[in-house]
Amino acid sequence: MPAPLLVSLDAEFARLAGELAESFSFNRSVGQIYGLLYLQESPLSLEDIGQRLSMSKGNASINIRLLESWGAVRPVSVVGSRKDFYEANRDIKELALRRVREGLTKRFDRADEQLTRLLKNKNGSIPAGAAKRVHELQSLLSKSRKALGFVGKWL
Amino acid sequence: MPAPLLVSLDAEFARLAGELAESFSFNRSVGQIYGLLYLQESPLSLEDIGQRLSMSKGNASINIRLLESWGAVRPVSVVGSRKDFYEANRDIKELALRRVREGLTKRFDRADEQLTRLLKNKNGSIPAGAAKRVHELQSLLSKSRKALGFVGKWL
């Protein structure tokens, strides 16, 4: 299938959003969907989304629920229609900050916990140097967790 | 192959590092290699690394060069041996900050550039609302780029 010669602003914008999403290790579809909704004046249905982005409704369904779970899109009811409509939460700053904070907090906590367990399990058979380095790591984790509270302060 | 009952601190720590790396969308091997080197008292050769982590030397070679390109490990010469030896750069804070800053700067710049080109190409056929939103985006990008200069200030 040859690429279309003239694409709409929406489609092109969604394409870019898909690429950007991929560069952040999201999948392409969530980026395209969010990008499409970001520009709309009014909410779109799943069917709209699938058609405009040439993607299956199954795929649209899965990824719109992902976006919903992050608070990146909101379901909107439309009178006279049984369909689900969605609109974008355009506060990207707030969205991104929350996601970064939550994601990092979770991983830092998990890492800290695992290191503590490791030290406990191997207790007695740990070379002094290694123990020191693990503790340095935990100290960095602790500082990082605290610093997360200030993320976005300059935005 | 059954999992060994008693694993060394090194091996277990490398395993955790591999998992953590995966959670940050690196590959497992770079995490394991860096984790292994992080704890060592003295540099290890490629062969050492492959053996201790049960990975092929080809894989070790590729990923150690990746780590080297990030400044996460340093090659160290050892007198009396032809082998390449490596030690970890343990300044994780500096490593992570630089990587985050560089990665984000690159992506922000690219996105900004693409948006500008988009507006130019589609000029005339852009709804007012859409144009406003694209400009809001660019404004956020600009602020974010400036904020990157302050990342890590609280660490």
Add this chain to the structure above:
DNA sequence: TACATTGTTTAGAACAAGCTAAACGATAAA
């Protein structure tokens, strides 16, 4: 020079992610 030792590259196997199309299930309308 011939050989041994080391790192790199390559071919392909194994695996994981993402997507489509179709089956399915639920719900509202007739």
Add this chain to the structure above:
DNA sequence: TTTATCGTTTAGCTTGTTCTAAACAATGTA
């Protein structure tokens, strides 16, 4: 109740990534 219209789930295809094993290249040594 039957039918039509939706969203969700599933099975399987495609694609990209990661890894191993083996071939290869480079370099030092005898």
